[in-house]
Amino acid sequence: MREVRKTFGGTVALSGVDFDLNPGEVHAIIGENGAGKSTLMKILCGVYPMDGGSILVEGEPVRIQLPKDALALGINMIHQEFANFSKLSVAENVFVGRLPRKAGFPLALDSRDLLLRTAEVLGRLRLPIDPGARLDSLSVAQQQLVEVAKALSANLRILIMDEATSSLNLRESEQLFATIEALKVEGISVVYISHRLKEVMDIADRITVLRDGANVGTFPRGHIEEAAIIEAMLGRRLRAAVKKAATRGPTVFSVTGLSIPGKVRNLSFELHRGEILGITGLSGSGKELAIRGLYGLWPSRIERMECNGEQVSISHPSDGLSLGITYLAEERKNMSVFPQLTIRENASVLWMRSVWRRFVVSRRREREASLQSLRRVNVKMAGAESPVDSLSGGNQQKMLLARLLMVQPEIVILNDPTRGVDVGSKQEIYQIIYQLAREGVSIIMTSSEIPEVTALADRVIVMSKGHKIAELSDAEVTTDNVLALVTQAAAADEHG
Template sequence: MRGLGKRFGEVRALDGVTLDFPAGQVTALMGENGAGKSTLLKILTGDHRPTEGTVLLDGAELALGSPARARAAGIRIIPQEPEIIPHVSVAENVYAGALPRRGGRRLDRAELHRRITADLDRLGFSRVLEPELLGSQLTPAQRQLVEILRALTGEAKVIAFDEPTSSLSEQEVAALFALIRRLRAQGVAVVYVSHRMQEIFQLADRIAVLRDGMLAGVLDAAEAGEQELVRLMVGRDLSRLFVRQRVATDQVVLQVDDLTTDDVRGVNLAVRAGEVVGLAGLIGAGRSELALALAGDLPVRGGTVRLDGRRLRPGRPGEAIRAGLGLAPEERKAQALFLQRSIRENTSLVVLDRLRRWRFVRRGAERELAQGFADRLRVRAPGIEQEVRTLSGGNQQKVVLARWLARKPKVLILDEPTRGIDVGAKAEIYQIIADLAREGVALLVISSELPELLGLADRVVVMQNGRITGELDRAEATEERILALAMADDLSDHNDSSGEDDLRDEGGRP
């Protein structure tokens, strides 16, 4: 890319970016949300035309006017938000637009099955993805794998992965990394977009950093340090990312006793005012299902949930909200936000009863409320009438938080609150969590990033297969102990009756 620029009206999203992606190398592309990464990728896919500059492939200038041209040129982008056809199978989703036909018209299902089976085996995904599953039945992780399979059909010269591991399990991440290394060995130019430093240093040969639409620098991954990268990304030092101080009281706000659903088994849990309880576990452990059940959004088969001593009736989200419970769910775009609506409308959604006069919403009061929280949480947008779909992931998450802050909850459940969010926005959300705890809010934080839980939580509760397998105080919690509890059943199945020897390394350390 030479002198690449892109304007949207008065907003300059990219400004004179000159950057190359060499064949046979993994180039990590990093930057805060809004730095220009998505715009750059959309130019590569043909979704956007650059305002100025050129794109060259193998030395020849490309006219990427459409996604079809980009694909024909050998450029593949695996998006962060998978696009899945719900009513057809995995196999048909993967080969959509290029399905094998018999006699030119009828779908050749035998050939389709042969192709998908061969590709699943070749890419190492056969154990985690069934060809006949419908798109509507797929988990977020499986939808991501379908996008990866779709991108790898045909000959590819450049493949960009946009936050590909945000929904994947440890096993699936390992398979993906092995695949990326094979692509690199085959001479493919790999672009890897991620906010996870550990992944970047594990995979990348070089790291390109964007800031405010400009190229801030390109570093050798083997020589780069984490603090140097953060300074390039945000222009300041974030050495004190976590600011938690223990402010919990003895007052139990949320009390869960023997809660049982189709996915959760006999959960007992207490969260106190001002306490941050981290909820850890591998994908499929039942953490999100527990959160939805507490919020009244999943059927409950047994047990009780009490908020400030008041028993909540199951399956009644409105009652849970009125009692003071809020939930920022894992899938913010699908489950929390009205993307075509404004910041103002999304913020005021759960307090309209307080803003009404007779049957009409007082627009002045609504605007004042939304603007106040947008300022407090530093939502970066031209104004509160901006549609939420146009915001970066970090700012979308702040709008979700603003909604619940407006309601003044007693209990706030945050499910993967920083997924797909850059390091600068993460620091701001960590500060919001610390502020809420100081105000006496009881917080239950679900996260797949163990350093995040260790930095935020007063206690870490660990789940596996729908039940709680252990609890660790802040002083005793480590990544190793959390993982041991998260895999407790697997380890007990693997170990013999002699107990703990298999949990120790060669030096005898646990």
């Protein structure tokens, strides 16, 4: 693919992307949400037309305008929701539309031939699946493998798998990898899109990193480290926002001896005014539970907690709110957004709770405060009275930040603040976080993405298996340092 360009309305999804595939290679494409991976492959499959660029097969320019053009060239994609016939057999699904007929009897299905031919395809993929079994008697993972067999049974040169393992368990993923190996042996090229970096490092011959609709590099296996890939995915744009040298403000909040049985052991830390404190670690390190525990969202024991020099306790989020501490939950859909309310009403819920005891709430004041807060975080909306569902994921997340800011908190706790938002909104959210810190708000944050924490935080607590294993500050705060620490801790664990 050469110089492939695609825009959707105002969004540039691909800005001149080159992408090559060798015969019999597994080529992984990785990148953050919204990087353009699916769009690039949908263009190759004839699902979307491209705005510019070209596609060449064996050096010859080809026109792919519809899915059937791609299929004719042997380019096929495994979809997450497959179009199959659950009540029919595996064999009938593999050969759907191309069922073998008995010689001389065009309406009579040759079921013996069908079963034999299906067994042959399944054998090539080394799949232990009965061709006669009804499709709905198989697991979802097996059904997905039947899709691969279906693709292979027609002429197949390139197979595309977009997030194919996202719903598979470890055993099922391994079966899929074995199937991919079998495809390679036949000289078929596989494009493999996944957000599981470890898995990509294992199976791909080459890895292409997309960022913001551009190819930022294609790397052969073994020539790039995981940390470098993460860096490529995120880019240096975060670093560019140069961390201001920490003239550390006074301590505004401290926690001594936070424990959650089996999850977090004796965690202590201090938070300074205007500081971004990151808590990071691999999944299972206890980082998320720790901050939920500290806000009364998970049962925890805390020896001592101080806010502005006074001993306090938070056993419920409303205690936090009255101390001027607000919290952004990690799960937008189930925990924070009220779908039956408008954007304005959603933004006001905390503010209403914080003022209702003291004032008779004026509707006008509520509107003004809400609009001001929504504007501050740049929520893109038709109007504040629209239903909250009309906002994109990224704008819903900004609306939630507006909700936290409306109460003018001194401390903000952010649990995975950019989960599931597009790249553009991510950047805006980072800017909002920086701006808050500059205004003197103190921030505690964690994220499922380590580079996000290291990019934003002035100081980082590194956790592993419930323990704080290190505290890094200023120039020490890098993804490489964090990864080195957590891998050392994991290795020490295995040997000790």
